[in-house]
Amino acid sequence: MKKNAYFGLYIVMAILAVLPFIVPNSFYLDLVIRMAINAVIVLGLNLLIGFAGQISLGHAGFLGIGAYASAVLPTHFGWHPLLAMAAGAVVTGLLAGLVARPIFKLKGHYLAMATLGLGIILNIAIRNEAQWTGGPDGMPVPTMGLFGFELASDKQWYWVVALLLSVSVWASLNLIDSPFGRALRALHGSEVASQVVGVDVVRYKVAIFVMSAVFASLMGSVTAHYVGFVTPNLADFFHSIELVTMVVIGGMASVYGSLVGAVLLTALPQALATFEGWETVAFGSILMLCMIFMPKGLVPTLAAKFGKGD
Amino acid sequence: MLAQFLQFLFSGVTVGATYALAALGFTLIYNASNVINFAQGEFIMLGGMLAVYFTQAGLPLPVALLLAILIPAIVGIIVEKLAIEPVKGAETVTLIIITIGASLVIRGLIQVWLGKNTFSLPAFSGDEPIQILGATLLPQSLWVLGVTALVVIALWYFFNRTLQGKAMLATSYNRVAAELVGINTSWVLFMSFAMSAALGALGGILVTPITLTSYDVGIMLGLKGFVAAVVGGLGNGLGAVLGGLLVGILEAMGAGYISSSYKDAIPFVLILLILFFMPRGLFGGKSTDRV
Numbered sequence: 001m002k003k004n005a006y007f008g009l010y011i012v013m014a015i016l017a018v019l020p021f022i023v024p025n026s027f028y029l030d031l032v033i034r035m036a037i038n039a040v041i042v043l044g045l046n047l048l049i050g051f052a053g054q055i056s057l058g059h060a061g062f063l064g065i066g067a068y069a070s071a072v073l074p075t076h077f078g079w080h081p082l083l084a085m086a087a088g089a090v091v092t093g094l095l096a097g098l099v100a101r102p103i104f105k106l107k108g109h110y111l112a113m114a115t116l117g118l119g120i121i122l123n124i125a126i127r128n129e130a131q132w133t134g135g136p137d138g139m140p141v142p143t144m145g146l147f148g149f150e151l152a153s154d155k156q157w158y159w160v161v162a163l164l165l166s167v168s169v170w171a172s173l174n175l176i177d178s179p180f181g182r183a184l185r186a187l188h189g190s191e192v193a194s195q196v197v198g199v200d201v202v203r204y205k206v207a208i209f210v211m212s213a214v215f216a217s218l219m220g221s222v223t224a225h226y227v228g229f230v231t232p233n234l235a236d237f238f239h240s241i242e243l244v245t246m247v248v249i250g251g252m253a254s255v256y257g258s259l260v261g262a263v264l265l266t267a268l269p270q271a272l273a274t275f276e277g278w279e280t281v282a283f284g285s286i287l288m289l290c291m292i293f294m295p296k297g298l299v300p301t302l303a304a305k306f307g308k309g310d
Numbered sequence: 311m312l313a314q315f316l317q318f319l320f321s322g323v324t325v326g327a328t329y330a331l332a333a334l335g336f337t338l339i340y341n342a343s344n345v346i347n348f349a350q351g352e353f354i355m356l357g358g359m360l361a362v363y364f365t366q367a368g369l370p371l372p373v374a375l376l377l378a379i380l381i382p383a384i385v386g387i388i389v390e391k392l393a394i395e396p397v398k399g400a401e402t403v404t405l406i407i408i409t410i411g412a413s414l415v416i417r418g419l420i421q422v423w424l425g426k427n428t429f430s431l432p433a434f435s436g437d438e439p440i441q442i443l444g445a446t447l448l449p450q451s452l453w454v455l456g457v458t459a460l461v462v463i464a465l466w467y468f469f470n471r472t473l474q475g476k477a478m479l480a481t482s483y484n485r486v487a488a489e490l491v492g493i494n495t496s497w498v499l500f501m502s503f504a505m506s507a508a509l510g511a512l513g514g515i516l517v518t519p520i521t522l523t524s525y526d527v528g529i530m531l532g533l534k535g536f537v538a539a540v541v542g543g544l545g546n547g548l549g550a551v552l553g554g555l556l557v558g559i560l561e562a563m564g565a566g567y568i569s570s571s572y573k574d575a576i577p578f579v580l581i582l583l584i585l586f587f588m589p590r591g592l593f594g595g596k597s598t599d600r601v
Contacts, residue, residue: 055403102586109346112406113540114585116533117578124575237529241410248407277422284414288393291408295400 005177008256009169016162020155029154031270033226036161037219039262040168042246043255044215049244050252051176052208053188054104055112058119059243062213064126064235065092066220071141071230072132081144085221092217096210104205119240126232138231141224157226164222168215172255184208185253216243249290251297260299313444318566319559324451324520326558327458328354331513332535333542333550334465335506341482341545342495342502345405349389349413350510351532356382357511358523359420362429371434379511385416386507390500413528421525433519454516461509462551469547478502482545510535530574534561537577541584541592549592556592 016036023029041063048054069088073079079087103114126133133139144151151157175181186194187201195201224230233239242265250261268286272279294301332350339347357378364374389412397404434453439446469475481488481498489495514523514531521527538557542549557577565573584592 049403055406057406099582106585109340109402109544110540110585112346112402113536114582117537117581120533120578121575121582124572128571237533241407244403245407245410248403252401252403278418280414280418280421282418284411284416284418287411287414288408291400291404291411292393292396295397295404 005173006170009166009173012169012256012259013166016166019162020158026154029158031267033154033158033161034223035263035266036158036165037223037226038243038246038266039259040161040165041216041219041243042250042258042262043168043172044212045243046247046250046252046255046258047172047175047184048208048212049247050254050257051181051188052184052205054205054209055244056115056209056212057112057237057240057244058115058117058122059213059216060235060237060239061119061122062092062096062216063220063223063239063243064122064232065095066217067141067224067230067234068126068133068220069217070221070224071139074142075139076132081142081221081225085218088221089214089217093210093214096213097206100206100209101202104202104209116237116240119235120237123232123235123237126235133230133232136232138229140229141227143228144225151225161222161226164219169255169259172258176255180204180207188253245287247297249287249297251299251301254297254299254303257297257299261297264298314566316443316445318562320445320447320451322559322562323555324448324454324558325517325562326538326555327454328513328517328531328554329535329538329557330458330551330554331461331509332531333538333554334461334547335509336536336539337542337545337547337550338478338502338506338509340539342478342499343394344402345394345409346402346536347503347506348406348409348532348536349416350506350535351528351530352413352416353382353386353507353510353528354514354531354535355420355523355525355528356385356416356507357514358431358518358527359424359429359514359525360511361515361518362431362523363424365431375515378515379508382511383504383508386503387500390503394503395496395499413532417525417528424525426525428522428524429518430522431515431518448520450516450519454520457512457516458551461512465547474501534577537581540581543592553592 019032020029023032041059045056045059048056066085066088069091070081070084073084073087074081099114099118103111106114127136129135151160176185183194183199183204186197186199187204191201220234223234246261246265247258248261249264250259251257268283269279272282275282290298296304332354335350335353336347339345339350360378360381361375364377365371367374369377389409393408393412394405397408433448433450435449437448437450439448440452441447467475469479477488477493478498478501480491480493481495485495488498534557535554538553539550540553541557542551542553557580560580561573561576564576568576
């Protein structure tokens with residue numbers, strides 16, 4: 001591992017430590033928390049898209065499983081929130097693994113199709129099973145208790161999420177530099193070549209897909225408890241696209257790019273709210289312009305421009 | 311029993327023809343450029359919405375319909391020129407996001423211009439249903455099926471009997487080789503976007519009198535068109551048409567016999583099953599990878 005590999009992590013942690021004392025009000029604190037939650041999801045998704053070169057257009061579906069596990073199991077069956085969260089993650093992992101094995105023998109657009117299909121089916125199921133999920137209107141989520149201590153205020157949530165984000169950045173940096181990470185990058189470069197040197201391509205792809213899906217599910221649970229309410233929009237196609245966009249705009253295969261992408265795209269709808277009615281047009285235009293002029297994403301493009309490695 | 315089955319079949323084939331036109335659009339662009347155009351559904355929406363707008367503005371039906379096909383074709387060309395050509399050879403996921411961006415812009419503009427209401431278009435030759443063995447068939451369904459059949463024949467002629475069509479086919483087989491024999495591949499890309507958009511718009515116009523339209527119908531229609539294209543084996547024109555019909559019929563049968571609230575999920579369940587068991591689609595050929 002490079003000597004200064006953790007330099008960026010220290011900066012991230014420093015920013016996270018200072019942020020709650022400089023945000024002007026609770027509106028911005030809420031925005032920061034949602035940015036951090038998205039950043040963790042995007043870190044996981046970037047491992048799949050950026051490093052392993054595989055596309056998922058259905059990640060919001062996995063997020064939905066986590067979120068609804070945390071909503072439905074404690075509400076209807078009295079489960080402990082942590083147990084519900086774990087159950088969501090396990091179900092997501094099993095489902096992702098089950099689906100991934102046959103899909104990952106395919107390539108490119110077929111994979112996009114299969115993940116997209118899976119996401120849409122999950123979303124339709126959430127919308128239709130109204131007796132459990134509240135249907136299109138959504139349902140409230142009980143608060144999260146940790147060892148007899150209620151997680152209620154935004155300040156408490158902030159520290160929990162900041163910790164999760166720091167750990168995720170640290171884990172991603174390590175993973176990329178591990179034999180596992182090198183195998184992922186190898187199969188992104190050339191599957192045949194990596195097979196020749198003994199990388200079990202399908203196994204690695206399944207592993208990273210399951211991992212990023214579980215990430216999404218866990219953060220879905222966190223989102224559900226933090227917001228206190230879940231709606232099917234959390235699991236819809238558009239949200240899947242938003243997540244992929246965060247990865248690509250920030251920069252594929254860039255850990256810090258994931259953070260930048262998550263921060264920008266979480267803030268963007270707030271910034272565009274002033275356009276009244278033109279939000280969709282503005283959002284679409286920004287997506288297109290970014291991709292046309294910076295197809296590699298912000299962080300790698302800027303890093304190349306200023307002559308620094310990522 | 312039979313009447314009910316026929317009824318589902320009629321509605322399935324009608325919607326399926328729209329999916330088939332959308333799937334043909336996906337196929338044309340995919341063959342010319344390896345791009346999956348996620349804005350395809352918006353061309354379907356544009357066709358329907360513009361047809362409504364121009365007929366309500368008092369234009370005679372044929373003129374309104376012609377404009378409602380021409381304008382989306384021009385929009386398709388603009389998307390290709392401004393957003394696809396400048397990034398030739400970019401990563402798949404980059405291209406996917408660009409086309410999604412384009413679809414948002416198109417949908418957003420229509421929402422601002424024509425609002426969020428649902429619109430309908432009068433059927434081309436009346437609403438008097440035709441009785442067949444106890445089931446009813448709308449005259450508009452015959453329009454949908456007839457025009458789709460004509461389009462398929464015309465496309466077959468274009469790709470097999472004309473130089474331009476063969477140039478497009480050659481480009482889809484091997485771009486570099488096509489350029490070597492003097493085919494202008496950027497013209498091919500240009501044509502494929504214009505034709506895809508026009509096909510999508512045509513489908514949207516034809517089906518609007520039956521299914522109604524609004525600014526946001528493009529997403530689902532487009533995604534189902536994509537499913538149809540993959541069912542038929544991505545890149546295979548005949549497969550796309552059969553895939554579209556199959557998706558439409560299964561959706562109507564599923565909605566009728568199993569559950570109408572899961573209607574929209576049926577195409578996606580189908581595609582997952584097909585990808586698991588026949589990864590190249592029903593009609594896709596074998597392919598090998600180049601290292």
